[in-house]
Structures are given as structure tokens and as C-alpha cells.
Amino acid sequence: MNSSNLVIALTKGRILEETLPLFQQADIVPEEDVFKSRKLLFDTNQDNVKLMVIRGSDVPTYVEFGSADMGVAGKDLILEYGSEGFYEPLDLQIAACRLMTAEPVNPGPMSDCLKVATKFTHIAKKYFAEQGKQIELIKLNGALELAPSLGLADAIVDIVDTGKTLEANNLEPKELIANISARVIVNKASMKIKNAIIRQILGRLRDAVESN
Numbered sequence: 001m002n003s004s005n006l007v008i009a010l011t012k013g014r015i016l017e018e019t020l021p022l023f024q025q026a027d028i029v030p031e032e033d034v035f036k037s038r039k040l041l042f043d044t045n046q047d048n049v050k051l052m053v054i055r056g057s058d059v060p061t062y063v064e065f066g067s068a069d070m071g072v073a074g075k076d077l078i079l080e081y082g083s084e085g086f087y088e089p090l091d092l093q094i095a096a097c098r099l100m101t102a103e104p105v106n107p108g109p110m111s112d113c114l115k116v117a118t119k120f121t122h123i124a125k126k127y128f129a130e131q132g133k134q135i136e137l138i139k140l141n142g143a144l145e146l147a148p149s150l151g152l153a154d155a156i157v158d159i160v161d162t163g164k165t166l167e168a169n170n171l172e173p174k175e176l177i178a179n180i181s182a183r184v185i186v187n188k189a190s191m192k193i194k195n196a197i198i199r200q201i202l203g204r205l206r207d208a209v210e211s212n
């Protein structure tokens with residue numbers, strides 16, 4: 001951890017488009033166009049604040065181990081990471097969606113042991129265990145929606161926004177596992193060592209969230 005700079009890890013992709021306006025309202029503006037540059041680390045208008053732009057699934061790791069002091073990541077990825085190695089002080093209320101189970105609209109014969117395809121294996125395992133249901137987990141990184149129609153799984157666990165992706169693949173949402181939005185997370189040691197600047201940024205971001 002660099003004690004003079006404050007590094008904030010942002011999730012690239014659709015969350016970033018909603019994150020940057022909030023950061024701008026909090027007076028943190030990258031000096032380059034983060035959507036055009038291939039850089040991963042950006043200077044900002046604040047001399048001591050740098051922004052990293054990385055995959056959401058890596059944000060909790062960078063923050064837990066202190067390579068980034070703060071981060072913005074979807075609650076789905078924070079739950080999947082499954083650690084209490086950082087604080088989660090602020091809900092940015094952006095990139096809202098739901099983590100749900102989904103099944104075919106016209107289910108075929110069920111397997112003896114429910115086969116669930118997902119990239120959120122940690123969350124799914126915990127959720128079905130809490131329901132007292134034994135499942136067989138199938139880890140997929142994409143195109144989950146195809147798994148039931150190809151006989152690979154009976155159900156999936158995935159992010160649902162409008163529900164159109166499920167509908168287009170003859171699936172329907174079933175159980176809500178968690179409401180998801182982007183959260184700010186903070187490294188525990190940074191919170192102590194860099195408390196003044198982190199509190200200032202959190203306060204400004206909170207004001208930005210409340211004014212929207």
C-alpha cells in the first residue's frame with residue numbers, strides 16, 4: 001500500500017458509465033478518457049487520488065490485499081468473493097439488478113439432484129444449503145441461459161435486470177437471492193491510516209448519491 005496516494009479500483013464496463021458521474025460530483029475526475037485509453041491506472045484532478053479500472057471480480061481482491069485503498073464493485077461479486085476482509089460503507093444505488101434462480105418455462109423431467117449452472121458458485125452453494133436443498137453445481141462463465149435447454153442443468157443462478165435475456169431463452173425467474181447494486185468497499189488498514197481523505201471522499205459520494 002502506498003501511504004501518500006489513495007488508489008480507488010473501479011469496475012470497468014457498464015458500472016463504470018454510472019460510477020464516473022458520481023465521482024465527478026464528488027470532484028474526482030480522471031485526467032484521460034478511461035473508455036478510450038488502454039491504461040489501467042489513471043491520474044485524476046486530485047493530485048493524490050488515482051483510479052484503477054479493472055474487472056469487477058478483481059476489485060474485492062485488490063481492496064482486501066491493499067493494492068487499492070477503496071473500490072467500487074457489484075454486490076453480486078462482493079457476495080461471491082465471500083470475504084469480510086474489507087468494509088462496505090456505501091451503496092451507490094447504481095447498476096441495480098437482481099440475483100435470481102431461473103428455470104425453463106416448460107420444464108422437462110427433473111434430475112434426482114437439482115443441477116444448477118452458474119458463475120456464482122459460492123452464492124448458489126450457500127443459498128441452496130440454507131434452503132436445505134442438495135444440488136449439483138455446474139460452473140459456467142457465460143451463456144448460462146443455454147444450459148437448461150441443452151440438458152446440462154435444471155436451473156441457473158444469474159443476474160436479472162429486465163428479464164429479457166431469460167425470456168428470449170424460454171426461462172423464467174423463480175427465486176430472488178439478493179438485490180444487487182454497486183457498493184463502495186474500503187481496505188480495513190487504509191480506513192485507519194488514510195481515514196481523513198477516505199471519510200471526505202465517502203461523504204462527497206454519499207451527497208452525490210443522495211442528490212440523484
Ligand code: AMP
Pocket residue numbers: 074095096097158159160161162163164165166
Ligand atoms: P436482462 O436481459 O435485462 O434481464 O439482463 C440480463 C443480463 O444482463 C444478464 O446476463 C447479466 O449478465 C447482465 N446484467 C444486467 N444488469 C447487470 C448489472 N447491473 N451488472 C452486471 N450484469 C448485468
